[in-house]
Amino acid sequence: MNLLSLPPNVQSVVDEALNAVRADPKHEMGFKRRQALWAAFKAADEVIGQKANGWCAVLAARRVLPIYEEAELPVKAWRSEPRGWLNLAEQVLRDQTDIAEASRRSSDIHYEVGNMNEMAYDDGLQNMSVGCALQAAHLALSESVGTDHLAALGSSFKISDGEITSVETTDEAMAIRGFAGDTLASAAYAYAIDYIPIDPEKFAGLGLVVIGDWDETDFNHVLGNSVNRPRLLEFWEWWLTEVIPAAWNAAQRTTGQ
Numbered sequence: 001m002n003l004l005s006l007p008p009n010v011q012s013v014v015d016e017a018l019n020a021v022r023a024d025p026k027h028e029m030g031f032k033r034r035q036a037l038w039a040a041f042k043a044a045d046e047v048i049g050q051k052a053n054g055w056c057a058v059l060a061a062r063r064v065l066p067i068y069e070e071a072e073l074p075v076k077a078w079r080s081e082p083r084g085w086l087n088l089a090e091q092v093l094r095d096q097t098d099i100a101e102a103s104r105r106s107s108d109i110h111y112e113v114g115n116m117n118e119m120a121y122d123d124g125l126q127n128m129s130v131g132c133a134l135q136a137a138h139l140a141l142s143e144s145v146g147t148d149h150l151a152a153l154g155s156s157f158k159i160s161d162g163e164i165t166s167v168e169t170t171d172e173a174m175a176i177r178g179f180a181g182d183t184l185a186s187a188a189y190a191y192a193i194d195y196i197p198i199d200p201e202k203f204a205g206l207g208l209v210v211i212g213d214w215d216e217t218d219f220n221h222v223l224g225n226s227v228n229r230p231r232l233l234e235f236w237e238w239w240l241t242e243v244i245p246a247a248w249n250a251a252q253r254t255t256g257q
Contacts, residue, residue, distance in 0.1 A: 005245075006244065006245055006248055007040075007044035007045075007248075009040045009043055009044055010037070010040045010041060010044055010244070010248065012040075013033075013036050013037050013040045014037070014240050014241075014244055016033075017029065017033045017036075017037065017236075017240055018236075018237065018240045018241070020033065021033075021233065021236045021237075021240070022233065022237075026227075026229060026232075027229050027230075027232045027233035027236065028170055028171055028172070028232075029171055029184070029188065029236050030170070030171065031150050031169065031171065031174070031181075031182065031185070034150060034182070034184060035150050037244070038053050038148075038150075041053055041248075047255055048248070048251045048252055048255050049251070050146065050251075051093055051250075051251035051254060051255055052244075052247045052248045052250075052251035053143065053247075054089065054092070054093045054140075054143055054144040054251075055093060055246070055247035055248075055250045055251055056183075056184070056239075056243055056244060056247040057089075057136075057139065057140040057143040057144065057182070057183035057184065058086055058089050058090060058093065058140045058144060059243045059246060059247060060136065060140070060183055060184055060187040060188075060239060060243060061082075061086055061133075061136040061137045061139070061140035061183055061187055062086055063187065063191065063235075063238075064129075064132070064133040064136055064187050064190040064191050065082060065083060065086065065133060065136075065137060067129050067130060067132075067133040067190050067191075068082055068130055068133040068134050068137070068190075069082075069083070071127065071130040078116055081112075081116075082133075082134055082137035082138070083137075085106075085109060085137050085138060085140070085141045086137055086140060086141065088102055088105065088141055088144075089102075089140050089141040089143075089144035090144075092141075092144040092145055093144055093250070093251075093254055094254045095254065099145055099146075102141070102144070102145050103145040103146075105141070106138075106141045106142045106145055106147070109138050109141065110138070110142075113134060113135060113138045116134060127193070127195040127225070128176075128189075128193055128195070128225045129189070129190045129191075129192075129193035129195060129225075130190075132175050132186045132187070132189045132190035132193065133186070133187070133190040135175075135186040136183050136186040136187040136190055139181075139182055139183040139186060140183045143182065143183055149181060149182040149183075150182050171184070171185040171188060171189065172185075172189060172227065174186070175188070175189035175190075176189075184239070187235070188232060188235045188236065188239075189227065189232075191231060191232070191234075191235040192227050192228050192229070192231040192232035192235060193225055193226070193227060193228070194225070194226050194227070194228045194231075195225050
């Protein structure tokens with residue numbers, strides 16, 4: 001197969017997703033389109049497709065990693081941790097390490113990430129893009145060993161005027177909830193969040209601003225944070241047109257190493 005081209009069935013899904021994300025008013029990708037892409041990958045080649053899925057995650061996480069590394073962190077030793085996770089993920093995808101050991105490491109990191117995020121935000125960090133970039137690195141390692149974080153997704157719940165209604169899970173909601181999404185949701189919003197620094201003395205301990213009924217699916221409710229929709233589109237256009245071909249080619253090259 002030509003390393004410079006995608007399989008026709010994959011290219012068709014990519015073209016459809018690109019048109020859809022451009023047309024969407026919020027430029028949301030939506031997890032179902034990623035599921036369609038992963039299915040197209042595996043339909044083209046089961047082994048290469050699984051690796052391509054992992055490379056899609058790792059390349060996206062690397063794109064936003066500097067957001068985390070350049071942040072003011074309460075524990076400086078944490079700065080190098082996510083890069084190590086992504087290096088391990090690449091070793092998995094290149095068949096250069098034991099996948100069972102990498103899987104155990106990924107499970108251990110799950111708790112580390114929770115503690116790192118909790119301590120960072122308790123210490124006054126309010127820039128949600130930093131937490132999203134950290135989460136993307138962890139999820140990329142998890143996906144490199146074969147974890148499908150989208151398999152169990154369906155609907156979530158929204159409370160409005162005292163009524164609980166079911167709504168389809170969005171990438172924004174997944175990014176806010178962290179562990180309840182995939183690498184791409186976290187990476188996309190790490191890239192797209194605009195943050196205006198706040199006065200830590202004035203707002204210490206508040207963390208969240210609730211306008212009307214609480215909606216945990218909107219970054220605009222988190223103090224100082226908002227979503228730059230053109231930036232979100234820029235991320236998805238980059239990922240669909242550049243990362244997917246690069247990931248498929250990397251998967252072809254690294255299969256059977």
